[in-house]
Amino acid sequence: MTLKEEGNSLFKAGDMQGAACCYTQALKLSDSPADSAVLHRNRSACYLKLEEYSKAEADASKALDTDPGDVKARFRRAQAYEKLGRLDQAFLDAQRCAQLEPKNRAFQDLLRQLGAQIQLQSAQLNSTDARVQQMFSVLLDSTSKDSDRQKAAQNLVVLSRDEGGAEQIFRNDGVKLIQKLLLSKQEDVVLSALRTLVGLCTGHQSRVSVFPAISFLIL
The missing domain is CATH 1.25.10.10 (Leucine-rich Repeat Variant)
Structure with a gap:
């Protein structure tokens, strides 16, 4: 079993810390940009679950640097941005996800949720x-x-x-x-x-x- 596979198993079992450690070790050994992007994306999911949102955003961004079309990484970054209070950036990422996969309900739900939050924030600021x-x-x-x-x-x-x-x-x-x-x-x-x-x-x-x-x- 590879470190990535072990990380995936731990993630499914709910061991986010263990999964993140496996992905980190795999990243140290990886010499493939594409593989590293997937590992960053997977570790981003772990950090979201661990409520380490700055790390989740950083990993998702690294994955997107390699593959801007990685919709999973973009969705995770949108979620991280939302938790960090960066609603405008979260909205842009969620909007892009919805454009790439218009039938994805999770993307549409997040987009509506962010739109409502931005409207509320604007009203509060006014x-x-x-x-x-x-x-x-x-x-x-x-x-x-x-x-x-x-x-x-x-x-x-x-x-x-x-x-x-x-x-x-x-x-x-x-x-x-x-x-x-x-x-x-x-x-x-x-x-x-x-x-x-x-x-x-x-x-x-x-x-x-x-x-x-x-x-x-x-x-």
Whole structure:
């Protein structure tokens, strides 16, 4: 029995870790691009089951580099993209799968599912954008009541901890607004501005660049 066959047997038996190990060993010995592509595709299926979606995407992509027409590899990459939250890329792959095999129900189901998710995501982003703009309007309006400004500032903190909300804050020139909030005479508003910064930058190294621009206001 070859390593690939052993991996297939383990996969059918539900031993995804063992199957992945067999495919990995087979890849080390393979000198055929076509065989390696199949092994990458098979290992991608293992990683999907193991919920290691980045690895599943990488292996499916390697298989597609060799054979762009490999519909199984493309379907697995679409599934991995979906789990990684990369819905636009998942949709494109699922769409291509459905074009290659229009009667495949699994492809059609995934395509519809992704379409619905993208529509929902778009609606949520539009809703979030409206909320961000509304809060900015309250905070920038000198005639706003102190209580309204405090509430808007607190809501901004909550939004900054959500990826979609944080992105909308940045797109709406939120850093400049935060600079102004840090100069507020209301302690609660200043505290909310600082918490918003923490929410925006947590886990996002690229966003940490906002700190030098406003550090002089905090000192």
